[in-house]
Amino acid sequence: MWFGFPIRPEQASTIAEGIDHLYYFLTAMDLFFTAIIFLTIFYFAIRYRRRSKAETAEQIEGSLPLEVAWTVIPLVLVVVTFVWSSSLFIRNSRPPTAATEVFVIGKQWMWQLQHPEGVREINELHVPVGRPIKLTMTSEDVIHDFFVPAFRVKKDVVPGRYTSLWFQATKTGSYHLFCGQYCGVNHALMRGEVVVMEPQDYERWLSGSKKAETMPAAGARLYEQYACITCHGTGKGPAFNDLYGSQVKLQDGKTVLADEEYLRESILFPSAKIVAGYDPIMPTFKGQLTEEQILQLLAYIKSLGATERKAAQE
Amino acid sequence: MSTTAVEATTGVNYLNAKYGIRSWLFTTDHKRIALLYLVSITFFFLIGGAAAVLMRLHLIEPQGALLEPATYNKMFSMHGIIMVFFFLIPSIPAVMGNFLVPMMVGARDLAFPRVNLLSWYIYILGGLFTLYAILAGGVDTGWTFYTPLSTTYANGQVMAAALGIFITGFSSILTGLNFVVTIHKMRAPGLTWFRLPLFIWAMYATSIIQILGTPVVAIAIVLVGLERLLHVGIFDPALGGDPILFQHLFWFYSHPAVYIMILPSMGVVSELITCFSKKRIFGYSFIAFSSVAIAVISFLVWGHHMFVSGQSVYAGLVFSALSFAVAIPSAIKVFNWTATLYKGSVSYQAPMLYALGFIGLFTMGGLTGLFLASLATDIHLHDTYFVIAHFHYIMVGGALMGYLGGLHFWWPKMTGRLYPDGWARFSALVIFIGFNLTFFPQFMLGYLGMPRRYAVYPPEFQVLNVMSSAGASILGVGYLIPLVYFIWSMRYGPVAGPNPWGAKGLEWETPSPPPTENFEELPIVEEEAYAYGVKEARVV
Structure with missing residues (x-):
């Protein structure tokens, strides 16, 4: 929150905070360089404004040290960002071995979710807090995309192949599930909720749900x-x-x-x-x-x- | 006495040398063709803009204030297709490039004047197909035509729209070819590569991308057609195809296409900054080679559009690193433009305000690109409004500001008339403010998680959407003001004279508007570009 105004979605998964830190770093770097450029332009614009028609400017061809400086400094910064971001990405893309596998099928315009115990859900996914969940996903028609902003996870759901993503929820509550990839007329309605529950509530929910075979x-x-x-x-x-x-x-x-x-x-x-x-x-x-x-x-x-x-x- | 000499002494110029509709439709004069393009792309800009107006109006309410979801989808598809393929890609190359490349290199026309006219007709033919697609029911695939949605599932005029893009691509290829040959073979004596205006370097780099990239998107479109019409399994897994293959082909062109839109603006800005600082450019060769570097790297970064498509981690790492690499030549340009102001004699006529606006917005657009080149953050930001904001900062804040700056700068050369500078400065300010109000809230919307291409959205996103729509109304007014005073100036504007800005460059050493053959005698160049320190233009 910033003056009562939200600047980030809720942090409800183990990876959310790490992503946000990188985001803040990038934002700070952005603001810093934007400020430098804007202030320098404003300063030069006022300091060197044309005062008379006859005035001639001093002709400067360039400066090698400056060119080197403003090549090397951004280079160092992007290398740092790249290393930080990539290591975070690699870590985030490895599901823990003990993850519970849930199957996801996307179709125009709904999500079908299947728990290993045989419970089947539409547009709603119930998961226990603190347990890693791995989704194995495919689509029956066009490309969809499983996106939960509060978890900072997103992966395309592609027909004819399996993609997967994993998350571990850290906070109970109900979070948006969006289709991120444009998938036709009712793309914006292909929404759902991920409901994160305390483990005992989850067990109760699971045993109370209508089960097909596992x-x-x-x-x-x-x-x-x-x-x-x-x-x-x-x-x-x-x-x-x-x-x-x-x-x-x-x-x-x-x-x-x-x-x-x-x-x-x-x-x-x-x-x-x-x-x-x-x-x-x-x-x-x-x-x-x-x-x-x-x-x-x-x-x-x-x-x-x-x-x-x-x-x-x- | 040659015809040009007669024209120069009698006030005959390319505009009044001949009259009648035929003299325009059959012209091979690069300047007249530039004006044909100017009128056509303005027409398409207004259509694409109207779609944007409807979209922003619609998004004032979470449930959608105006349109059915299906109609909304057609609006953003139309907006994207028209703005990208029929406005931005042809904008600076086809209007200013056509007008200026021959004059800047000291030639009488482009290398292939008839091919040049042919490009315009091809562009119009492609445009007609697209207009037909819109009128006959529209397309709802987005401008990206992702498969198998576009090949198997989408209704509507997919083939007509795709054919329009396919056809207009050839116009782009031919224009690029014309520029490359002209720049190589028709430079005036003494005009060496490193004496060329940076606008020419930028046009050269752009042309290379047009020639090498456009055929690939043409191939992709043909394959979409084969699958959609004849059910040949290429992309749809139900027919044995691979849906991701399309994304590789599409982005192999469409990412470099972003640089087709921005590189020419960078060239324009180099001309503007020097002229209004009365200084040579800071670090000429660094700016020139960074254009080339951007053009080369642009072909190697397409995979950053596919970080969440299921591509391998290693592919993601390589594309991420290469995308970060683009930041370096872009930063070099921004720093050099800024340094050009140092110890200059800086004045603030309208073109300069547009140029400075370009630098500001491009800086923000470029820096926010880092969020998307970075793998970990892109996973969250991909396909959200953050991406929309980012590429509008580049393609509208950058490319369109550069286009308008260039138009204000060379308008007196094109028409011989001046527009009211006060109004022009006012519109530059309105556009800059309106633009930021429209698109800055979208960065925040994106991080909060609002996906793009949503006709309806959860209510918590409403405040930022309303802010964005309010900003868009200011931006819209900003775009309409120049339309009015430009038209006004053609008849009532004060006569400009050959060089109203005191600018350097061969195009300013001929009357405004120029005679049909540009120069009375072909110039011989004996000085560097932007020789603002030299008192008299040394052209014999």
């Missing part, structure tokens, strides 16, 4: 329903145990990390990467599975054990 359970059901089991459960296709996060050897000799992107591609475009030692006999499931179902299958595969090398290296 994500892995729903995935397991699909695994049988779509007959994945007939190959992947019998050795005709690669098994899923400890698959997620492992290095997979391909037929063409390359290896690939089994992350969300790879698993998704293998479901929708099975012939894109053939695992070494198996025949390319899998049919595509493109058009048969919804984004939500694909996420459930991923949750199931992840529940069958993940290799130490976490895939979650964004």
